[in-house]
Amino acid sequence: MKDKTIDYILRATWQAVARMYNEEAGKYGATMSIGFALLSIDKEKGISSTALGPQMGMEATSLTRTLKSMEEKGLIVRKKNPVDGRGVIIHLTKLGREKRDLSKEVVLKFNEAVKQRVSQQKMDHFVEVAEVINELIAEKQIFATEQPEAEIENKAK
Template sequence: MDDKTPRYSFPLEESIGYLLRMTHRSFARAVQKEISPRGVTIGMWYFLRILWEEDGLTQRELSQRVEMMEPTTATALRNMEERNFVRRVRNPIDKRKVNIYLTDEGRALREVMLPQARAINQAALAGVAAEDIASLRRVLCQMRANLGPGEPIEEL
């Protein structure tokens, strides 16, 4: 083995992490294309998805659910508030906390955007057998459990 021959080899196409990242980026581009006409960024999308399921979370809870750093969450929420998608309300019991609520406009986005997200998922899974989809879900959940939820990230 000479100095130019790598000691270890791990081609990108063999890396599950790389394949997942590239697939995620493809999903993100497809979603962004659909949501941007309504003034929603991909970063906002993640927060809306959580709030559509559980409105009124505190800012900290929302950060934890999306796995974003709190300053990043604060910036996203400020942008969402400017677009009238959410409103922040001081918690009446603990004044240090701020609860995040969808506005009527933010809530209405669900009826338009979730069908678009479902269509993107269906397009991505075209030609994939139902049992393979079920297996993929199990494998992804197991991989996440193996690696743990991770630390929040700073950037959207």
């Protein structure tokens, strides 16, 4: 991937990982999103629907579709929040817990396959670079000093 931009490498790699997970999940009638949701739901306590979206980094509409599909497949049940009756807590069913364990095995298998081919030092550097990228984005340090052309033109007038 020589001479590729960082964002291209990240995107191409993530798309390959997503295809791999979706292909594996498809064998079980699921999707990568369903697997990720299963792993994000606490096995014992469940999770509020409002907390799940941000935890997964999913938009509300995508999450709603995923949860509906999971409910139809018998993986989750929604229960009223006992603390706040307006909210909903999502709980895994017995089948959901089984599929969660399967999803965890798939993720661990992927991690192990990568770790067998990449030294610990390179993994540490990879994590370090990813953390720097996330910090730059979170702190809005990439485009913060640039001003849109229209804004520059308005100031010149």
